[in-house]
Amino acid sequence: MIIEIPKGYTYMKEGNIIAFEENGILKMQRRHGKFDEIMYDVTYQQKGRDKCYYCGRNRNENQLLKITLDHIYPRSLGGPTIPPNLIPACRKCNSLKENMTPEQFRAYRKIKGEQQKDLFRKEYFRTKYFQERWVHILPEEWISQTTISDLLVSIDLHDTSTIKYKRTKEYYARCQQFPSPIIIDCHGFVLDGFTIVLYAKNNRIKEIPTIVLENVEVIF
Numbered sequence: 488m489i490i491e492i493p494k495g496y497t498y499m500k501e502g503n504i505i506a507f508e509e510n511g512i513l514k515m516q517r518r519h520g521k522f523d524e525i526m527y528d529v530t531y532q533q534k535g536r537d538k539c540y541y542c543g544r545n546r547n548e549n550q551l552l553k554i555t556l557d558h559i560y561p562r563s564l565g566g567p568t569i570p571p572n573l574i575p576a577c578r579k580c581n582s583l584k585e586n587m588t589p590e591q592f593r594a595y596r597k598i599k600g601e602q603q604k605d606l607f608r609k610e611y612f613r614t615k616y617f618q619e620r621w622v623h624i625l626p627e628e629w630i631s632q633t634t635i636s637d638l639l640v641s642i643d644l645h646d647t648s649t650i651k652y653k654r655t656k657e658y659y660a661r662c663q664q665f666p667s668p669i670i671i672d673c674h675g676f677v678l679d680g681f682t683i684v685l686y687a688k689n690n691r692i693k694e695i696p697t698i699v700l701e702n703v704e705v706i707f
Contacts, residue, residue, distance in 0.1 A: 488629060489702050490570050493532045498525050513703045515672075517641050522670070522678045523568045527556055530573040539577035541584070541596070553578045561586040563619045565667035567679070567698055571629075587611060588624055621662060630668050633697040635687050638669075639676040641705075644685040651682040659686065668696040676705040 496508040506515040506525045515525060536554050537546040546552045557576035560566030563586045576584070584592045591611060598604050646652070658666045665687075669680025677684055678700070687695050 488569075488571070488698060488700055490529070490700055491533055492529060492702065496529065496532060498528050500524075511702055513700075514706050515678075515703065517676075517705050517707055526568050526570060526573070530556055530570045531575075533570060534573075534575050536575065538575060539580055540574045541576055541580040541592075544577055555581050557581045557584060559589055560625055561588070562667075564588065564622055564624050566625065567629075567667065567670055569670065569698065569700070586615060586619065588618075588622075620658075623664070625668070629698055630696050631699060632694040633669075633671065633675070633699070634694055635684070635692065637675050638671065638684060639674065640681065640684060641676070642681060644681060644688065647685070647689065649682065652686065655682050655686045659690075665696060668698045670698045670700065672703045672705050673699070673701050674704065678703070678705070 490513070492508045492511060492513045494508060496506075496513070497504060498506040500521070504516070505518060505521055506513060508514075513525075513529070515522075534540075538544070539552070539554060540557075544552055546554060554575050555578055556573045557580070558566040558568070559572050559574055562568070566572050583595075587595065595604065595607050595611075598607055655666065665683050667680065667683070669683050670678045672678060680695075683695060686692075
């Protein structure tokens, strides 16, 4: 996957350059925990902070309007924090969408009448628990399979006592698949999904679903 990087983009933290664009490549310092921050910032720079994608309201017309970033494919259903899956949305639309799939929210927004909308939401909440436990909805072209031995990891993977590890273990035991793909740079450096990598290594799982950001590179 190639993500769009604004030309000349730079992300700084506490006076230090954490990431920057060079010849269409997003180069990132090796810093665990900053990946989501950088992806949010790239998205704001690329897509703006002023207009809600869903309702069309604009901050130029209402200074009190708060624009957030919505995960188009919800995180609860495996949606990654990368620009193709993030869209500017006002707080009202973001809250209304909750963890709906894009298709569900499009259908909801087309409904006329509050009674019909309430019925739709009741039906959605009846299926929500099932979706979050079983459904994978990401576009197939986003995901590839990567051999675990080809991955590069910058942190010591050993702690199996975390809540994240427990949830990953339970999800895999139930579904025989992972709750979300991991994200790596063009050289196989793991950017997100460390707990999944740890579980896979501990259980000798040879391949894991991966989103490869082909124009992102971790630098040392």
